[in-house]
Amino acid sequence: MAEVVIVGGGIIGLCTAFYATQAGHRVTVIDRNPEQRDGCSYGNAGMIVPSHFVPLAAPGMVALGLKWMWNPESPFYIKPRLDADLIAWAFRFWRAATPAHVERAAPILRDLSLASRRAYEELAALPDLDFGLVRKGLLMLCKTQHALDDEARGATRARSLGIPADILDARQTAALDPDVTMDILGSVYYPRDCHLSPDRLMAGLQRRLQAAGVRWLWNTEVTGWNVEAGRVRAVRTNGSGGEIRADEFVLAGGSWSTGIGNGLELHLPMQAGKGYSLTLPKPRQLPRLCSIFTEARMAITPMGDTLRFGGTMEIAGLNEDVNPVRVRGIVKSVPKYFPEFRISDFEGIRPWRGLRPCSPDGMPYLGRPARFRNLVVATGHAMMGLSLGPITGQLVTELLGGQSPSIPLDLLHPDRFA
Ligand SMILES: Cc1cc2nc3c(=O)[nH]c(=O)nc-3n(C[C@H](O)[C@H](O)[C@H](O)COP(=O)(O)OP(=O)(O)OC[C@H]3O[C@@H](n4cnc5c(N)ncnc54)[C@H](O)[C@@H]3O)c2cc1C
Structure with a gap:
């Protein structure tokens, strides 16, 4: 099982942490904001669509x-x-x-949404996770x-x-x-x-992850990367811990992901x-x-x-x-x-x-960029980040475990604008 660092503690980061810990990985979540935060994953409309x-x-x-x-x-x-x-x-x-893009995108977005909806029903059935x-x-x-x-x-x-x-x-x-x-x-x-209360969902996930032993680095900004021969060795932070090493890294920094990924030459417009x-x-x-x-x-x-x-x-x-x-x-x-x-x-x-x-084509970035063997990008969900959070976490966990993703990710490839 791997040591996994997730950059970003929004809905994508927390859902990834949830499924990654379930799969047995040891997870650290880094967020530049404090534990009590109110970013995009909190005050949204809470719709599963x-x-x-x-x-x-x-x-x-x-x-x-x-x-x-x-x-x-x-x-x-x-x-x-x-x-x-x-x-x-x-x-x-x-x-x-274009109509052709919408035609190609629709079945994938449908499959992602329906899988995520099923995952939300499973999450809602957990005894200590009530998010309305x-x-x-x-x-x-x-x-x-x-x-x-x-x-x-x-x-x-x-x-x-x-x-x-x-x-x-x-x-x-x-x-x-x-x-x-x-x-x-x-x-x-x-x-x-469906709909739910995003603030309650985020708080509930955080509580469960805490209990599952996730390590949190709040008020810690990722400022760069230490890379070597097609692998990420560590993230550089402004926190007291300095560089954080891991086996696998997940970039889930929401709107800031492009800037966070700059040192990696990822091209995530x-x-x-x-x-x-x-x-x-x-x-x-x-x-x-x-x-x-x-x-x-x-x-x-x-x-x-x-x-x-x-x-x-x-x-x-x-x-x-x-x-x-x-x-x-x-x-x-x-x-x-x-x-x-x-x-x-x-x-x-x-x-x-x-x-x-x-993203400019309205599709999330989800997958492993070719340049790095141990990095997964999970961002760019625009108006659907809450809706697609659980399926994103599941797909990232499949990639971390070396499995083929259960939903084809070609249209979401993080290198598609490179
Ligand atoms: C008004 C509104 C209504 C919406 N309604 C819905 C809806 O009904 N249904 C739906 O599915 N979606 C909805 N959305 C969209 C949804 O909220 C987003 O897609 C989702 O919250 C994005 O989640 P995220 O985890 O990618 O990003 P974020 O929640 O933004 O999380 C990214 C995290 O990365 C952290 N970070 C940034 N830079 C760094 C750094 N350098 N180092 C460390 N950490 C860093 C940030 O502090 C942040 O916590 C709505 C959005 C808005 C604005």
């Missing part, structure tokens, strides 16, 4: 991005700036956003005929991939979720989708897609299901007695500042779909922000 089989790089996204670029409250925004990495990323995104998994499905709520037609086409494609999807009118939608008043034309219902969420502790109404406001590109998730609203994709570099104009865009959309809610409900609610790690 087999319905999301279309990658971010899809036809129409470039035109939408250009249209929304001029609206500061829009849900998708690329901050124009003269940055060679951003320009190269945008070019690759444009090249990837709700298996009631997801509603794509539409206000306009255009959006509903679009979603109906998505539902047809979903069914052809074996993912159940129902097209509902407003009355049928209200019957499914009678606890919330909706002002919509109709919806598409994906019964296999990535942009941080900033999103925000606001959680109402005592919402006026509490839906039973999670939903997406389709035109506004917002995710709404009941978590216990609270209700979380998340949205926006802001490509604006690796900064974690809160942009109040974009937060206002989220808040203003709420009463348009849920008319009982008021903009004033959000007064005093502190916005959370997180940086989604976005």
Whole structure:
């Protein structure tokens, strides 16, 4: 069994630690943040989404991005700036956003999502790991005929991939979720989708890993690598431990992975897609299901007695500042779909922000780069990192054990842009 160092203590790092310890490896997790942290894996919308089989790089996204670029409250925004990495990323995104790419990507994303959903059901059955998994499905709520037609086409494609999807009118939608008043034309219902409380999941995983003997290095930044003849020997850190040696290394640093991997010449193009969420502790109404406001590109998730609203994709570099104009865009959309809610409900609610790690083709980076025999890259999950966390951890563990991955990883290869 191997000594494994995992760089990054987000959902990908913790799920990898979970399955790697189960397989008998000795695991160290390094994170530059303290044990109490609130990064991307905490305040997200908590959705497990087999319905999301279309990658971010899809036809129409470039035109939408250009249209929304001029609206500061829009849900998708690329901050124009003269940055060679951003320009190269945008070019690759444009090249990837084709029907052929979506066609190739969809079955893999489906298989990853369904396997991850099964893994979440197994995790939820563990006696001391309660993270509020709700298996009631997801509603794509539409206000306009255009959006509903679009979603109906998505539902047809979903069914052809074996993912159940129902097209509902407003009355049928209200019957499914009678606890919330909706002002919509109709919806598409994906019964296999689920939701959970990400903060509880992260805390629960951390507790279990602690008990399993995982070694934590908090407040410890990985600053470089010590490599020799096709192997990583150690990571360099700013911590008191200095260099940390191991047999195997996993790069799971989320949006920072490109920078962390710089010394390894890995070529992992990535942009941080900033999103925000606001959680109402005592919402006026509490839906039973999670939903997406389709035109506004917002995710709404009941978590216990609270209700979380998340949205926006802001490509604006690796900064974690809160942009109040974009937060206002989220808040203003709420009463348009849920008319009982008021903009004033959000007064005093502190916005959370997180940086989604976005590759230019919308697919995660998962696999062993050719340059190093003992390194696995696991990052770039964009809007699906929570959903795909467990299957990612399982696949990384298969690679660590020298097995062939149970799901083909060709489209996710970390060298695909090298
Ligand atoms: C508003 C919003 C809603 C979302 N909703 C959903 C959803 O409903 N479903 C879903 O599946 N996904 C969702 N996501 C996406 C999901 O949250 C991310 O894909 C996921 O959290 C990424 O996890 P990660 O482990 O790759 O990265 P992170 O959680 O960012 O973890 C990376 C870790 O690496 C550490 N690190 C960075 N640099 C270093 C260094 N040099 N040394 C040591 N450590 C370092 C960081 O401190 C961090 O803890 C949402 C995201 C947002 C913003």
